[in-house]
Amino acid sequence: MLLLPVAAAALLYFAEFGRRTISIVSCGFIVLSLTVAVRCVPVVLESGMVYESYPWIPELGFNFDLMVDGLSVSVVFAILLVSGAALWFSYSYEEKLRTFSVGVLLFVSAMVGVVLSTNMFQFYFFWEAMIIPAYFIIAGFGEGKYKGMTAVKFFVFMHIGALLILFSFVWVYTIKGTAEFMALDMVGVPAAVPVLIFVGFCIKMGIFPFHNWLPDAHSEAPAPFSALLSGLMVGMGGYGIIRVLMLTFQLPPTGVVLTMALFTMLYGGIMAMAQSDIKRLLAYSTISQMGYVLLGIASSSAVGAAMHIFTHSLFKSLLFLCAGSVMYSAGARTMEKIGGLNSRLPKLFVVALVGILSLMGLPPMASFVSEVMIFEAMGADAVALLLAISAGVVTLAYGLVLLRNVFFGKPVRVKKLPLHLWLPQALLALVLVAVGLFPDMISYLMGVMA
Amino acid sequence: MIPYLLILVAGLSCFVRNRTRYLGMIFLFLLVLLRLTLLQFVFVFIGLVTLLIWRDPKPEDVSLTLFLLGGSVGVLSATDIFTLFIFFEMALVASYFLLFERSRRKIEALARYLFLSSIGTSFIILSIAIVWAETGSLAFSALSTSPMAFIFLIAGFGVKMGIVPFHMWVARVYSTASIPVVVLFSAVLSKVGAAGFMTLFPIFSSGSMIVVCLALISMTVANVSALSERDFKRLLAYSSIANLSYIMLAVGAGATRAATLHIVNHSISISCAFIALGIIAQRFGTSDIRKLRGAAASNRILALAAIVSLFSLAGIPPLPLFVSELYILFSVIGSPLIAGTFIFNLLLSGVYYANLARVLEIGASKRKLRLTKTEAAVLIALVVIIISTGLLPALLLSRI
Numbered sequence: 001m002l003l004l005p006v007a008a009a010a011l012l013y014f015a016e017f018g019r020r021t022i023s024i025v026s027c028g029f030i031v032l033s034l035t036v037a038v039r040c041v042p043v044v045l046e047s048g049m050v051y052e053s054y055p056w057i058p059e060l061g062f063n064f065d066l067m068v069d070g071l072s073v074s075v076v077f078a079i080l081l082v083s084g085a086a087l088w089f090s091y092s093y094e095e096k097l098r099t100f101s102v103g104v105l106l107f108v109s110a111m112v113g114v115v116l117s118t119n120m121f122q123f124y125f126f127w128e129a130m131i132i133p134a135y136f137i138i139a140g141f142g143e144g145k146y147k148g149m150t151a152v153k154f155f156v157f158m159h160i161g162a163l164l165i166l167f168s169f170v171w172v173y174t175i176k177g178t179a180e181f182m183a184l185d186m187v188g189v190p191a192a193v194p195v196l197i198f199v200g201f202c203i204k205m206g207i208f209p210f211h212n213w214l215p216d217a218h219s220e221a222p223a224p225f226s227a228l229l230s231g232l233m234v235g236m237g238g239y240g241i242i243r244v245l246m247l248t249f250q251l252p253p254t255g256v257v258l259t260m261a262l263f264t265m266l267y268g269g270i271m272a273m274a275q276s277d278i279k280r281l282l283a284y285s286t287i288s289q290m291g292y293v294l295l296g297i298a299s300s301s302a303v304g305a306a307m308h309i310f311t312h313s314l315f316k317s318l319l320f321l322c323a324g325s326v327m328y329s330a331g332a333r334t335m336e337k338i339g340g341l342n343s344r345l346p347k348l349f350v351v352a353l354v355g356i357l358s359l360m361g362l363p364p365m366a367s368f369v370s371e372v373m374i375f376e377a378m379g380a381d382a383v384a385l386l387l388a389i390s391a392g393v394v395t396l397a398y399g400l401v402l403l404r405n406v407f408f409g410k411p412v413r414v415k416k417l418p419l420h421l422w423l424p425q426a427l428l429a430l431v432l433v434a435v436g437l438f439p440d441m442i443s444y445l446m447g448v449m450a
Numbered sequence: 451m452i453p454y455l456l457i458l459v460a461g462l463s464c465f466v467r468n469r470t471r472y473l474g475m476i477f478l479f480l481l482v483l484l485r486l487t488l489l490q491f492v493f494v495f496i497g498l499v500t501l502l503i504w505r506d507p508k509p510e511d512v513s514l515t516l517f518l519l520g521g522s523v524g525v526l527s528a529t530d531i532f533t534l535f536i537f538f539e540m541a542l543v544a545s546y547f548l549l550f551e552r553s554r555r556k557i558e559a560l561a562r563y564l565f566l567s568s569i570g571t572s573f574i575i576l577s578i579a580i581v582w583a584e585t586g587s588l589a590f591s592a593l594s595t596s597p598m599a600f601i602f603l604i605a606g607f608g609v610k611m612g613i614v615p616f617h618m619w620v621a622r623v624y625s626t627a628s629i630p631v632v633v634l635f636s637a638v639l640s641k642v643g644a645a646g647f648m649t650l651f652p653i654f655s656s657g658s659m660i661v662v663c664l665a666l667i668s669m670t671v672a673n674v675s676a677l678s679e680r681d682f683k684r685l686l687a688y689s690s691i692a693n694l695s696y697i698m699l700a701v702g703a704g705a706t707r708a709a710t711l712h713i714v715n716h717s718i719s720i721s722c723a724f725i726a727l728g729i730i731a732q733r734f735g736t737s738d739i740r741k742l743r744g745a746a747a748s749n750r751i752l753a754l755a756a757i758v759s760l761f762s763l764a765g766i767p768p769l770p771l772f773v774s775e776l777y778i779l780f781s782v783i784g785s786p787l788i789a790g791t792f793i794f795n796l797l798l799s800g801v802y803y804a805n806l807a808r809v810l811e812i813g814a815s816k817r818k819l820r821l822t823k824t825e826a827a828v829l830i831a832l833v834v835i836i837i838s839t840g841l842l843p844a845l846l847l848s849r850i
Contacts, residue, residue, distance in 0.1 A: 139812045
């Protein structure tokens with residue numbers, strides 16, 4: 001599952017292929033890993049997890065262990081689905097397809113590695129390995145004027161977060177003498193460690209005081225890669241908190257986390273309303289949505305949070321792909337310059353509608369289920385509930401703004417949308433509706449946690 | 451035995467005007483097959499690489515390189531302090547002559563280096579003399595308590611390694627010398643200094659705190675200076691100083707294995723970086739990174755080598771310097787302040803490596819670069835070594 005994308009990346013880097021072959025190879029390898037992941041599911045349901053072990057640094061007792069449990073396999077599904085769609089999308093979108101695909105494949109395998117890790121250093125290993133391809137893709141394929149500086153900013157933020165995490169991991173290791181997630185607990189660990197880890201993950205998620213990199217990076221990156229960054233990479237932060245802080249250290253959430261979550265939800269939403277650039281709007285909405293994930297974590301609902309990571313990855317990447325298509329067809333990304341696309345591009349309108357409805361969290365979309373799970377777990381704190389609901393209203397508002405400004409109003413002149421841009425989006429939309437109709441499939445699987 | 455052999459070859463190759471390079475290389479290759487310790491193996495390997503990428507070296511260059519390697523290997527196989535010193539000086543003398551070229555800037559750099567280096571040498575001799583006077587022995591097992599001897603030793607080796615505050619020669623020499631010489635300096639000579647320091651350090655009963663503090667100051671100064679450099683040779687020179695400080699930190703914290711691992715990993719990565727970037731600088735005729743936008747992008751092997759070596763130097767997994775930096779971190783985590791400073795330095799260095807890599811890889815360059823077959827083979831070999839030792843650090847760790 002892990003090695004397939006790496007192999008594909010190596011193959012693509014050195015071979016001379018045509019565009020079509022590159023696309024087929026990259027998507028094909030993603031589909032192959034997806035089948036491997038699917039084949040794990042029955043075993044996971046039966047025995048709780050799949051475990052593989054290879055020696056890595058034997059003298060310190062670090063193994064290269066891969067563990068698949070319900071939580072990780074569902075996140076892997078999201079990663080592979082979204083990246084497959086993004087690679088397919090980039091077939092008609094990116095000019096320099098080869099380098100782009102290599103970067104994306106390495107990025108994907110690093111993320112899969114993070115999800116399957118069983119010890120702290122392996123986790124960190126993949127966590128940092130994610131940064132390099134992302135950095136180069138933003139710097140090399142970015143769609144704005146300041147892509148170089150944005151990439152450096154992205155790198156600095158990511159590196160600070162990662163080094164904070166590394167520092168605390170090493171600290172924990174010297175105290176506890178083991179790096180395995182399963183053997184660790186809070187006994188004897190200084191209180192600063194979880195705080196540092198939490199801050200590290202929050203930087204990745206773009207939670208409020210650490211969000212500064214996110215709107216720039218996500219709006220400068222090319223659309224298919226924004227889909228990966230915004231849909232998947234920030235979700236990794238949430239996954240990290242669930243895996244390390246909730247499942248390993250078993251920490252109770254504190255009021256600070258709840259406050260940060262609520263503030264982030266509102267802040268992201270309000271900032272999103274003020275944007276006229278569709279990609280920046282979506283980037284701020286990602287901040288807001290990560291607030292929802294953190295809210296799920298703050299109310300100790302690991303499944304709710306994980307479910308929201310899952311659904312958010314699907315609909316946010318769908319929306320970024322839609323934004324990419326809009327930019328492709330209408331040639332603009334500010335809302336003043338586009339409008340009336342519902343009559344011009346009806347097919348795009350359908351998938352974008354699915355995405356925006358999901359963003360708003362309306363039934364029958366999958367995100368409705370995850371948001372309900374999070375709100376349900378919140379308990380009876382009236383103020384918090386009120387704030388959370390108002391964040392929901394703000395989300396509804398900017399969703400409607402987006403819908404009206406892009407798809408209604410005075411029609412603009414557009415280019416025809418190629419089928420290869422539309423099909424991957426339709427695939428994601430289909431999955432979103434399917435998961436929305438049968439949410440138990442995923443939420444049950446996620447409940448099987450190690 | 452090995453150092454004597456190398457010196458012999460060096461002497462001989464002065465007389466064989468033709469094909470010296472090939473003779474030298476064959477001898478080096480034979481030596482590689484002999485049983486060497488890991489560090490010696492790495493130094494000989496880098497010597498071989500240097501001779502391979504050298505574009506038509508003069509015969510004396512080849513023999514000087516062999517001299518230098520002989521001295522380096524000798525330092526590592528010495529059994530008492532004085533032998534170590536003699537071999538080290540031999541390597542240094544070879545390095546003075548390697549730097550000599552008739553150009554004003556180069557002579558200036560050489561003079562600066564020569565001046566500082568001879569002061570360092572006299573400090574080392576002083577230190578050895580004090581140890582001998584005190585303990586009556588020159589074996590590594592002698593235990594000295596004299597703080598003066600220790601301070602002289604630090605100052606002496608500090609100059610040779612280029613640790614702050616003895617670093618004034620490093621950037622000047624690295625930016626004026628030709629690339630193979632720079633590779634020898636950064637990957638072999640300074641590392642021999644570090645290894646020699648590592649061997650001598652246990653002789654002194656106290657002073658690890660001095661070494662740690664010096665290392666922390668040195669790495670911070672070096673990394674901050676590197677941040678504002680526009681010339682990649684100078685940038686990599688400062689980054690070498692920073693990495694030598696990491697090694698000193700490990701030595702000061704008593705983590706010899708971590709230090710050795712870092713020496714090996716850094717030698718390989720920095721030589722790959724210098725070779726890749728040196729090729730670019732040579733084809734473009736400049737080492738100013740503002741003029742090198744997208745320079746590596748047109749050649750896949752070069753691009754890969756530059757990315758892999760620079761991110762390895764930045765200490766980002768899955769590349770090998772991550773593992774050795776992790777080991778160093780393990781050895782200093784007992785004091786969060788030291789570990790924090792070290793982490794902060796890793797952050798600083800990450801920024802300039804990433805920036806350098808971005809400038810080299812991204813952007814439309816007008817010129818298409820072609821590599822000769824040797825260059826391509828050397829770069830591929832180095833990249834393969836870097837990636838495999840990064841993924842499987844046990845390959846190296848089992849031999850330290």
